Amino acid sequence: LLTGVLKKESGSLLANGREISHPAEHFAYMPQNDLLFPWKNILDNVCLYGRIHGFLKEAREEALKHFPAFGLSGYEYKYPDALSGGMRQRAAFLRTALCHADILLLDEPFGALDVITRGEMQDWLLSMRERLNRTVLLVTHDMDEAIKLADRICIIQSGHIVQCDTPENILKHPANQYVSTFIGENRLWSNPGYIRAADIMRLRPKTVNRGRTVLQALQMMRQGGVDSLLMVDEKEHLLGVVWLTELM
DSSP states (O other), X not given: OOSSSSOOSSSOOEETTEEOSOGGGTEEEEOSSXXXXXXXXXXXXXXXXXXXXXXXXHHHHHHHHHTTTTXXXXXXXXXXXXXXXXXXXXXXXXXXXTSSOSEEEEESTXXXXXXXXXXXXXXXXXXXXXXXXXXXXXXXXOHHHHHHHOSSEEEEETTEEEEEEOHHXXXXXXXXXXXXXXXXXXXXXXOGGGOOHHHHOXXXXXXXXXXXXXXXXXXXXXXXXXXXXXXXXXXXXXXXXXXXXTTO
């Protein structure tokens, strides 16, 4: 629907809150494969939109300004077979970014790359966010990629949105079992940037009165399955922490 290949049969298709009838005017599409023309040099490839719509000169001038930021300096007049996989994807991305559209639609853009190059491209895309200053709608089946790149993640099950939320809320509060299975168990712990002190805090910490002996404190730790106790006075006021890991 967003690329204009299919026409909607019902409902509304909105962009920035407005109904749209010509998606190509709002969405610039980048497929998984770079689809660079092997008989054209890189500059001509990235200026395809300008050639089609009759402003090739302006497109070439704009493209040349972006070649350094896209890591393509020196390759303007090279042909696609001279580029690495990551460079080809950057060229395809520049071609997409040069389209006059508010939203960039990236369809698993790094799925065909090896693991190391994919990670480098993800880091590069993050660094380009401010320069682009446009919404990027990225389709992926890689949950780690979604968590790393997204401000919001939309998870679809059988054609229906089951959760559209921030990465942190999806990790901590999956809407249903499908979302929980999709993101994978314990994925929150592999993304420590989303873990807050409150997430690992004990709501009912084990306490020990200051009059107890060390042996009694050890026994309380073993029974509670902890390696520390909060020491309190007779009025339950906190006095300090008893930490006896080495003795245990």
